[in-house]
Amino acid sequence: MNKDNIKLAIAPIGWTNDDMPDLGKENTFQQCVSEMALAGFSGCEVGSKYPRDVQTLKYHLGLRGIQICNAWFSTFFANGQREKTIDEFVNHMNFLHAMGAKVIGCSEQSKSIQGTTKSLFEEKHHFSDEEWLLVADGYNQLARIAAEKGMQVCLHHHMGTGIQTTAEIDRFMEMVNDDVWLLFDTGHAYYSEGSQEAMLAILEKYLPRINHVHLKDVRDDVVAEVKAKGLSFLDGVRKGAFTVPGDGAIDFRLVFKLLDDAGYKGWMVVEAEQDPALANPLEYAQKGRRYIRETAGI
Numbered sequence: 001m002n003k004d005n006i007k008l009a010i011a012p013i014g015w016t017n018d019d020m021p022d023l024g025k026e027n028t029f030q031q032c033v034s035e036m037a038l039a040g041f042s043g044c045e046v047g048s049k050y051p052r053d054v055q056t057l058k059y060h061l062g063l064r065g066i067q068i069c070n071a072w073f074s075t076f077f078a079n080g081q082r083e084k085t086i087d088e089f090v091n092h093m094n095f096l097h098a099m100g101a102k103v104i105g106c107s108e109q110s111k112s113i114q115g116t117t118k119s120l121f122e123e124k125h126h127f128s129d130e131e132w133l134l135v136a137d138g139y140n141q142l143a144r145i146a147a148e149k150g151m152q153v154c155l156h157h158h159m160g161t162g163i164q165t166t167a168e169i170d171r172f173m174e175m176v177n178d179d180v181w182l183l184f185d186t187g188h189a190y191y192s193e194g195s196q197e198a199m200l201a202i203l204e205k206y207l208p209r210i211n212h213v214h215l216k217d218v219r220d221d222v223v224a225e226v227k228a229k230g231l232s233f234l235d236g237v238r239k240g241a242f243t244v245p246g247d248g249a250i251d252f253r254l255v256f257k258l259l260d261d262a263g264y265k266g267w268m269v270v271e272a273e274q275d276p277a278l279a280n281p282l283e284y285a286q287k288g289r290r291y292i293r294e295t296a297g298i
Ligand SMILES: O=C1C[C@@H](O)[C@H](O)[C@@H](O)C1=O
Pocket: 013, 018, 019, 072, 156, 185, 188, 214, 271, 273
């Protein structure tokens, strides 16, 4: 890949899991960001253990040559919580802006089952026409607010949410304005659609609308178990559904080629939540970094 176009980051969720804070609770913020730098990354997203004071966070990241590229934001438009979502979004955006990030990765969490014990493949919510209108209108509004700060909003399609499948991503992207972008997550696309081809089809279709990329690999045998036993999203994470690029079923050479051919400019973030007691975060960060060097040439 063209190394002038790409910056490589890693998500802190491999050290301490924000969805299940008991996973990796022993890992400290400073250990996490030191190991990110040691593994060869120059950026990261924001985890629950990070200091939220801008000066303190900049100080610790500056020591290690790490930049903040994005932080997850949950929206609740379909639930009718428009004003509350927008108020919280403005605070979140201002924090990210102060940290120098350019994108704000959002996930529509109304009726999401990602943090519940519900069966991932059997009990997911499907938005009604009315809910879709609320979501699209809300995201158009967030994009307008972000543009005033010179920032961009992107939607994180996610397992267990109302915007998970190819059809749901299509519907969302058709309904929103062109200044709402897509955060493409390889792992969630593969997990949802069940094949490399379907995952790549989403990437190819939305290349001009993708402004942030999460690189997650998937272990097929764990996904099969989640399906067969009717397990939840979090059960799957604990069992190791996700891992770093090069350690699962996805052939990332095709992902990198599509992005490179399209002239993608921006961050690629290794994001591989699994149990840190089973997958040493530094070891896996190094493994993912090595694979990217060998396959993307960066
Ligand atoms: O971007 C993400 C953030 C996490 O909190 C989430 O559950 C994970 O799967 C993901 O893709």
